[in-house]
Amino acid sequence: MAIESILDVVLVEKQIFRIIESTVCEFEEIYYQNDIGKEVIGRSCSHCQLVQKYDHPFEILVKA
Ligand SMILES: [Zn+2]
DSSP: OOHHHHHHHHSTTEEEEEEEEOTTTSSEEEEEEETTTOOEEEEEETTTTEEEEEETTEEEEEEO
């Protein structure tokens, strides 16, 4: 499954919050916020094929 498809499913109302250099792989890590509350809702790294959703009280971690 492509990381873009996972992103659409896991982080539905996403806007890009900021893009930083990952401390793990040194590629771009993208942080997302939701439309309404402007809360940071998750992050992704296309290099690591990683999508993480911050969803209290738990987190979903998907590796493509
Ligand atoms: Zn990475």
